Amino acid sequence: MAGVVKMPSQNDFARYRDDFPVLARPMNGQKLAYMDTASSAQKPRAVIDALREALDRDYANIHRGLYALSQTTTQKFEATRRKVADFIGASSENEIVFTRNTTEAINLVAQSWGRTNLKAGDEIIISGMEHHANIVPWQLLHDQIGIVLKIIPVLPNGTLDMDAFDGLLSDRTRFVSIVHVSNALGTINPVETIIRKAKAYNADILVLVDGSQSVTHMPVNVLGLGCDFFAFTGHKLYGPTGVGVLYGRAALLNAMPPYQGGGDMIETVSFAQTTYKPAPARFEAGTPAIAEVIALGAAIDYVAAIGMDNIAAHEGMLLASLVEQLETVPGLTFYGTGPDKAGIVSFTADWGHPSDIAMILDQCGVAVRTGHHCCMPLMQGFGVEGTVRASLGLYSNVDDIISLMNGVTKAHKLLGA
Ligand SMILES: Cc1ncc(COP(=O)(O)O)c(C=O)c1O
Structure with missing residues (x-):
């Protein structure tokens, strides 16, 4: 009906x-x-089959081959990018960067956006319930350029002290990086409120949401959240290991320099000067996890159907x-x-x-x-x-x-x- x-x-x-x-x-x-x-999800047969098929039927390197096999593999690889964009409510597949995992996605933002836009004394707010993947990349930035990390305290019941968050926002705040669902506690954090408050304080403050646990447990819509970046990892979403996702608003990604250099991310290379492709390609240097990305598409189809x-x-x-x-x-x-x-x-x-x-x-x-x-x-x-x-x-x-x-x-x- x-x-x-x-x-x-x-x-x-x-x-x-x-x-x-x-x-x-x-x-x-x-x-x-x-x-x-919460550590890693088991894989449904649909994902195992997609991984096997990507290796025993459709395998070739992507983007560069003119032959049919490479083109089929490229289409399947890029189809996952569109599925991810739809799944998390991004405006375009060009806002989806494939990484190895959440850890690499956050390091990418810290090293590319952070090193370009931050200076000594600038403040980044994280929370007391972050996974090490959302602490250590910012500590590296502290060591490299002298940014200051401020921490939203955790209350005894394992929720964030939102009054304390208000007090942490300052004229030096440039970035907030916050976990959506705590992997250690299960707490669902009020990230919409955090984003709204940060942006009301200063519209230039950017917010990254670590969605490693949220994408697996509940519907997520990045436009609805209003975040600037969103990171998750494929193996917790019933997909394979070795593939993760960084969502970033297109304008931000295209203003960020590459994080790693190599093949497939350049427009032209000479010894005098190299120019880079627009996002997402500029952040995907080298041969990616081809079969795993394709199988992540199968994982998304699987959970979306349920x-x-x-x-x-x-x-x-x-x-x-x-x-x-x-x-x-x-x-x-x-x-x-x-x-x-x-x-x-x-x-x-x-x-x-x-x-x-x-x-x-x-x-x-x-x-x-x-x-x-x-x-x-x-x-x-x-x-x-x-x-x-x-x-x-x-x-x-x-x-x-x-x-x-x-x-x-x-x-x-x-x-x-
Ligand atoms: C909340 C959270 N953030 C980040 C990570 C890191 O994920 P990965 O090791 O796949 O990069 C995890 C994994 O446990 C997590 O639960």
Whole structure:
């Protein structure tokens, strides 16, 4: 019937789980409960097939070959650029730069935009819950040109202290770089408000959003957010490793110098002078991850067909149940208890070390992450070395939660006695 959107049911989500071959393999003699999607997502068969096909049917180098095979591969590669632009609501595929991952995307902005536009004493605001990928590139700029890093504090419930943010904005503020969804806490940050406030303070302040965790858990629209840059990584979006994305507004990208030099990013080269192609090509020196970019297109087709709203609703329902059940376990402390959360739960136990808990969970077939989650300053702020983190994906189900709960109960019996 026209105009009626079909919502996937829980049965549909059970079916999607069968799309992920690795989830069918037993782990330590148990059914695998993969709860480390925030670190890297498992791959659906559609992505595995696209990767294989890109290698065994359509493979050639791109952009430069006049022969049909190269042209087909180029078309498939560039089709992913258009899919990414549509998926995140960019105005044009020319605003999509392929990088190796989020880390490289942020380093690109720091080194290209930052080194060109910043001087000693200029201020960049980040938050206390950033992944190292959104801290260290700015610290390098501090060492290289003397910029000053200012940090939005994190409140005890794992949300940002937005009043403190207001106080950090100053006449020296040039850039804000902020994580959309915390990989360690699951907190969904009010990035629209941050962008609006920064730009109201000074329209020239630029904002980068680290969308590594948000693109995987919820719909994202960069124009709606009003950000200048947006970075994410393919392997967390059910795609392959080795490919990431930097979105940048076209005018900004075209005003930025290349970050790396080499083939495919130039217009002409002579020993006297080299001229560069417009964005995005000027930021894609050398042969890219061709097959992986094509397979990222398959990953986007896959999640778009399910619908990011539906994925968010499915994970939201499981998250509520996971939190409710974990809260019944004595001695747990939770990190990231604010109202807006994606499918990530972080906790410590007063009866056991996170690594010991994770090892017992592993014996029960449950894969969780422990440690600082590449957020050492955040962990220091909470006064812990690390946490146990369980994170959900579109393939997660109630059985995963039951396995996790059985594992945590066993760990409590063994370690807490
Ligand atoms: C919020 C966030 N930012 C950045 C990264 C870095 O991603 P990558 O290692 O793929 O560059 C991660 C990965 O865990 C992340 O969760």
